[in-house]
Amino acid sequence: xRPLEDKKLLTLxxxxxxxxxxxxxxxxxEIGGYTLVPCTGAGTTGLRSGMLGVDSNVLIYVxxxxxxxxxxxEDMDTLMRSGYRVKAIVQxxxxxxxxxxxxxxxxxx
Amino acid sequence: xxxxxxRNLLDPVIxxxxxxxxxxxxxxxxxxxQPIAKFLSLYLLVxxxxxxxxxxxxxxxxxxxAMAVLAALIMAVSVPIITYGVLKxxxxxxxxxxxxxxxxxxxxxxxxxAQQFLDKNGxxxxxxxxxxxxxxxxxxxxxxxxxxxxLRAKQAVAPVSLSAAAADQPSVxxxxxxxxxxxxxxTYGGHVLLVGSLVxxxxxxxxxxxxxxxxxxxxxxxxxxxxLLDMGLLVGRQFGDAEFRLExxxxxxxxxxxxxxxxxxxxxxxVFALAQGDAVxxxxxxxxxxxxxxxxxxxxAVPEARPGIYFTMALGLTFPFNIIAGIPLYHAIxxxxxx
Numbered sequence: 001x002r003p004l005e006d007k008k009l010l011t012l013x014x015x016x017x018x019x020x021x022x023x024x025x026x027x028x029x030e031i032g033g034y035t036l037v038p039c040t041g042a043g044t045t046g047l048r049s050g051m052l053g054v055d056s057n058v059l060i061y062v063x064x065x066x067x068x069x070x071x072x073x074e075d076m077d078t079l080m081r082s083g084y085r086v087k088a089i090v091q092x093x094x095x096x097x098x099x100x101x102x103x104x105x106x107x108x109x
Numbered sequence: 110x111x112x113x114x115x116r117n118l119l120d121p122v123i124x125x126x127x128x129x130x131x132x133x134x135x136x137x138x139x140x141x142x143q144p145i146a147k148f149l150s151l152y153l154l155v156x157x158x159x160x161x162x163x164x165x166x167x168x169x170x171x172x173x174x175a176m177a178v179l180a181a182l183i184m185a186v187s188v189p190i191i192t193y194g195v196l197k198x199x200x201x202x203x204x205x206x207x208x209x210x211x212x213x214x215x216x217x218x219x220x221x222x223a224q225q226f227l228d229k230n231g232x233x234x235x236x237x238x239x240x241x242x243x244x245x246x247x248x249x250x251x252x253x254x255x256x257x258x259x260l261r262a263k264q265a266v267a268p269v270s271l272s273a274a275a276a277d278q279p280s281v282x283x284x285x286x287x288x289x290x291x292x293x294x295x296t297y298g299g300h301v302l303l304v305g306s307l308v309x310x311x312x313x314x315x316x317x318x319x320x321x322x323x324x325x326x327x328x329x330x331x332x333x334x335x336x337l338l339d340m341g342l343l344v345g346r347q348f349g350d351a352e353f354r355l356e357x358x359x360x361x362x363x364x365x366x367x368x369x370x371x372x373x374x375x376x377x378x379x380v381f382a383l384a385q386g387d388a389v390x391x392x393x394x395x396x397x398x399x400x401x402x403x404x405x406x407x408x409x410a411v412p413e414a415r416p417g418i419y420f421t422m423a424l425g426l427t428f429p430f431n432i433i434a435g436i437p438l439y440h441a442i443x444x445x446x447x448x
Binding site for chain 1 (some may be wrong): 342347400416
């Protein structure tokens with residue numbers, strides 16, 4: 001079996017209106033892989049019911065290395081300081097990589 | 110006058126709205142599937158655009174119609190300026206600018222409800238009022254963003270200048286010029302659909318309308334009832350579930366501003382010698398606030414403002430006020446002025 005790789009899972013929760021801006025921000029950091037999930041909820045700014053389309057949130061999942069994570073978190077910090085309502089959650093995860101590096105294959109043996 | 114107001118309250122469309130509000134307040138698990146809710150809003154935009162375009166094709170744009178459109182533009186500029194002038198003394202100026210943008214723009218559903226009210230009372234109105242509504246959507250958002258840009262310059266807040274970035278790395282925050290904001294407003298899906306339907310209705314004219322009448326005319330009221338049930342649910346839940354609570358001054362503004370702006374619009378319509386039906390529609394538009402397009406743009410164009418304020422005011426207070434009490438009130442005032 002291919003060995004697991006240590007990665008970070010970055011989860012961003014934001015109003016759906018900010019989705020394009022956040023994706024552009026990730027792309028500037030050369031992160032092209034992400035998963036989007038529309039979602040609803042409530043918080044200090046009120047109910048995000050999703051009933052109007054615009055009043056919904058989005059979950060953006062990004063699997064990322066620790067080095068690249070820091071740069072993205074700096075970007076998120078800048079956005080938050082500007083007043084944008086974004087939540088960033090970071091978790092340690094292990095993934096089964098699609099591509100096996102030579103080093104990884106050796107370890108597996 | 111009271112009879113018309115009573116008829117409005119007993120209209121099944123309004124009663125479905127009230128049912129939705131009650132269901133939301135008591136936290137009923139009544140749900141409208143999201144794709145259906147989205148379809149209903151798209152349907153209404155197409156129906157209103159087609160109706161306005163067809164009427165415009167049949168009647169043409171008269172001098173009175175041109176005056177109505179001019180009056181609409183005057184109100185679209187005046188309402189945000191007055192709103193900002195009043196609120197900047199009472200709340201944070203960024204919130205004041207955002208509320209000004211929200212109240213300067215319009216609610217298409219309030220416009221539809223006002224049309225239904227006029228139809229029911231046998232008061233004619235021009236198809237050009239749909240053009241007026243379309244034109245009223247954008248000036249306020251431009252004014253709001255201009256105000257915010259001036260506020261930022263005054264306060265010299267670096268992060269939200271939208272251009273501040275370290276020289277060696279690209280800015281995280283996209284450049285948001287007035288032109289970009291206008292582009293976002295004009296290319297917003299609902300706006301494109303409304304304008305497109307208006308043009309299609311105008312080009313196809315009356316023969317084209319006949320072909321699609323079963324869907325967009327005969328079923329209209331039933332589908333509007335369904336949509337308002339959903340809107341009522343949203344309004345009720347906004348109050349029932351949200352942690353956010355509005356300040357009293359903003360609550361008062363959200364309920365006092367609509368009759369004031371509606372009255373101002375009626376006076377302007379009287380000066381411009383508009384027909385009574387057009388005047389009531391102008392009043393309903395001026396008294397309404399945008400809870401879809403403008404809040405969506407403000408979310409990223411004015412991050413300093415609190416969405417809970419401008420969204421809750423527009424949707425939770427001003428919208429139900431206009432649907433239940435405002436429209437009959439504007440009609441009653443128009444009866445006095447046009448008698």
